[in-house]
Amino acid sequence: MTPHIAIVGGGPGGLASALLLARHKARVTLFERAPALGGRSALIREAGFTFDTGPTFFLYPRVLEEIVASCGFDLRREVDLLQLDPMYRLQFEAGQRIDATADLPALQRQIAAFDAHDGANLPAFMEENRRKLALFRPALERGFDSVRDLLSPEVLRALPLLRPLRSVDADLRRHFRHPLVRLAFSFQCKYLGMSPFQCPSLFTILSFLEYEHGVFHPRGGCGAVMEALGRIARRMGVDIRLSQPVERIEISGRRATGVRVGGGFVPADAVLVNADFAHAMKTLVPNAARRRWTDGKLARKKYSCSTFMLYLGIEGAVEELPHHTVYLAEDFVGNLRDLDEGRRLTENPSVYVQNACRTDPTLAPKGCSTLYLLVPVPHRSEHIDWNDTAAARARAFRQLERLGVRDLERRIRVERMMTPRSWEEQGIYRGATFNLRHSYDQMLCFRPHNRFEDLDRVYLVGGGTHPGSGLPVIFESARISARALCDDLGLQERARAPANQPAMTPAMMETV
Ligand SMILES: Cc1cc2nc3c(=O)[nH]c(=O)nc-3n(C[C@H](O)[C@H](O)[C@H](O)COP(=O)(O)OP(=O)(O)OC[C@H]3O[C@@H](n4cnc5c(N)ncnc54)[C@H](O)[C@@H]3O)c2cc1C
Numbered sequence: 001m002t003p004h005i006a007i008v009g010g011g012p013g014g015l016a017s018a019l020l021l022a023r024h025k026a027r028v029t030l031f032e033r034a035p036a037l038g039g040r041s042a043l044i045r046e047a048g049f050t051f052d053t054g055p056t057f058f059l060y061p062r063v064l065e066e067i068v069a070s071c072g073f074d075l076r077r078e079v080d081l082l083q084l085d086p087m088y089r090l091q092f093e094a095g096q097r098i099d100a101t102a103d104l105p106a107l108q109r110q111i112a113a114f115d116a117h118d119g120a121n122l123p124a125f126m127e128e129n130r131r132k133l134a135l136f137r138p139a140l141e142r143g144f145d146s147v148r149d150l151l152s153p154e155v156l157r158a159l160p161l162l163r164p165l166r167s168v169d170a171d172l173r174r175h176f177r178h179p180l181v182r183l184a185f186s187f188q189c190k191y192l193g194m195s196p197f198q199c200p201s202l203f204t205i206l207s208f209l210e211y212e213h214g215v216f217h218p219r220g221g222c223g224a225v226m227e228a229l230g231r232i233a234r235r236m237g238v239d240i241r242l243s244q245p246v247e248r249i250e251i252s253g254r255r256a257t258g259v260r261v262g263g264g265f266v267p268a269d270a271v272l273v274n275a276d277f278a279h280a281m282k283t284l285v286p287n288a289a290r291r292r293w294t295d296g297k298l299a300r301k302k303y304s305c306s307t308f309m310l311y312l313g314i315e316g317a318v319e320e321l322p323h324h325t326v327y328l329a330e331d332f333v334g335n336l337r338d339l340d341e342g343r344r345l346t347e348n349p350s351v352y353v354q355n356a357c358r359t360d361p362t363l364a365p366k367g368c369s370t371l372y373l374l375v376p377v378p379h380r381s382e383h384i385d386w387n388d389t390a391a392a393r394a395r396a397f398r399q400l401e402r403l404g405v406r407d408l409e410r411r412i413r414v415e416r417m418m419t420p421r422s423w424e425e426q427g428i429y430r431g432a433t434f435n436l437r438h439s440y441d442q443m444l445c446f447r448p449h450n451r452f453e454d455l456d457r458v459y460l461v462g463g464g465t466h467p468g469s470g471l472p473v474i475f476e477s478a479r480i481s482a483r484a485l486c487d488d489l490g491l492q493e494r495a496r497a498p499a500n501q502p503a504m505t506p507a508m509m510e511t512v
Contacts, residue, residue: 017461058216139158194438
């Protein structure tokens with residue numbers, strides 16, 4: 001009989017896995033709680049305006065391109081990936097700015113304006129991180145089922161460049177003297193919801209990835225990529241069921257036997273969980289059935305920060321801002337301390353603003369534009385009351401004014417907001433938008449395993465498992481988990497359809 005795999009959640013990880021599993025001789029059903037696919041990467045549509053809920057930086061498309069190509073489709077024919085140049089603007093509070101560009105001589109000139117020594121060191125930084133990524137990539141592409149895997153040749157080869165006890169900022173000091181230059185190459189830790197002063201030095205590869213491989217904007221938003229994955233999955237025969245939350249993973253002994261949906265039992269030979277890890281464990285698997293990841297253990301783990309979001313549909317253009325702007329407050333360190341301690345909201349926070357219609361007018365009605373504002377804030381705790389959002393909203397508008405965007409209120413046609421509380425209500429544990437923190441003690445074999453260690457025939461995919469949060473590594477987690485699942489079930493690859501052909505209809509798949 002054809003094995004049946006149930007996927008819990010249609011976020012990026014669940015969708016990419018669906019494709020990879022459909023490529024093998026299995027029947028795949030994907031249950032998504034929401035009425036649309038994409039999860040934190042879904043699109044928000046209102047009154048002709050389109051916003052990305054979460055991701056706006058589409059980095060390192062190579063992983064997803066490979067996944068899609070392995071299924072006989074071409075990602076670039078499904079979605080128009082626009083490479084941005086400049087990639088983004090870094091606006092420092094004191095007035096200096098860097099327009100980050102992959103044109104390295106131009107970037108070097110901008111950095112040299114801060115410190116000639118730092119400008120001269122840019123090529124060495126790039127070369128070192130090129131080697132670091134090449135050495136560490138095999139480790140990111142494999143699963144970590146036990147501590148023994150830390151001694152694998154892939155990890156041992158990467159160790160000399162890993163400097164496990166050093167933070168990103170400390171590592172950057174070897175190349176760059178000027179604190180603002182270091183900030184320009186380390187604020188990316190925020191993508192993981194972390195501080196450059198705590199984030200492991202491995203992650204200097206984040207800024208390198210941008211400069212080496214570019215920052216892309218998918219036309220229609222990152223959510224358009226998720227919709228494309230959904231289209232491809234359906235063409236490959238995946239049964240996608242929207243608005244169907246999984247209520248429980250059914251287990252017998254320690255083995256998953258299926259899922260409970262809408263009060264009924266759906267048998268499955270394996271269950272792949274894409275829902276937020278900690279929340280999914282607490283709600284879908286009884287505490288007594290978990291040995292390593294009990295409720296108590298989950299509560300003691302360290303979690304990323306959260307985000308306060310505004311999505312604004314605006315009349316007219318916002319000429320003051322390029323496509324992406326990162327505003328870095330002078331008291332960046334104090335900002336990070338507030339995030340870490342979680343007791344209060346910073347008065348003058350660093351923020352990120354996307355003004356995507358500069359590049360992509362399809363996102364708003366004619367003559368209008370969209371603004372997406374992200375303020376990093378502490379994850380949910382008893383110290384900050386998110387029932388009252390007026391102060392947080394006012395602060396966000398103040399930061400927009402600091403960036404030169406004034407007279408906005410009367411031009412707002414659409415306004416949506418997300419707070420740590422709303423993230424939590426969407427099933428994200430403590431509203432920690434970037435999952436478990438990426439500290440070394442919560443990475444590799446110390447992160448929840450792709451082949452879930454507490455139950456048989458349960459696999460994890462997405463930001464809560466190895467390698468971590470962020471689209472390229474989430475897609476990598478789909479490869480690792482799908483590979484483990486296929487190995488365990490002995491699933492073999494189907495014959496490949498010719499490139500970009502919607503040839504794999506469900507009827508045809510039955511005959512393969
Ligand atoms: C504000 C923000 C900005 C970000 N910016 C970037 C960026 O610029 N670049 C980048 O690479 N990454 C970014 N990320 C990080 C990351 O890429 C996204 O969070 C990504 O969507 C996480 O994907 P995931 O596969 O872990 O699943 P999720 O997106 O969390 O999706 C999980 C899915 O499971 C569903 N689900 C949950 N419970 C159930 C259930 N019981 N039954 C059925 N379905 C269920 C959910 O509805 C959801 O659709 C950002 C994240 C956030 C929040």
